[in-house]
Amino acid sequence: MTPIQVLHGQPTPEELATVLAVVSARAAAAQAAAEAARRAGGGPASAWNDRARRMRHTPKPGLNVWRTSGWAG
Template structure:
């Protein structure tokens, strides 16, 4: 693995800190099992913004198919 500084002139301490982060991320990715899916973020879950359960399908369900505001 080769890392190249494109812009700027980092100090040796800054370069060492950046390399430590890259190495730690690579080690964590290598240690993760292959079949394990990534954890889903709670912010991306649409059910967190639904204040009430959606109605079950019924003959009049089409009248209630709006997003509550």
């Protein structure tokens, strides 16, 4: 966290503590929201959890495609 400077006035220690608590709470909330967005938008955590792997792939033209088209995907 960057240092905070009081530019005008003479805040009491209680007022300064209140401002620092609010700023710290907002920074923590922003960081938690960014982490949640990264987890939600990043896709599956590992290839084992990727549901797209379970989908059957279309056989591509080539040698022995007729044989591999009946295999479970």
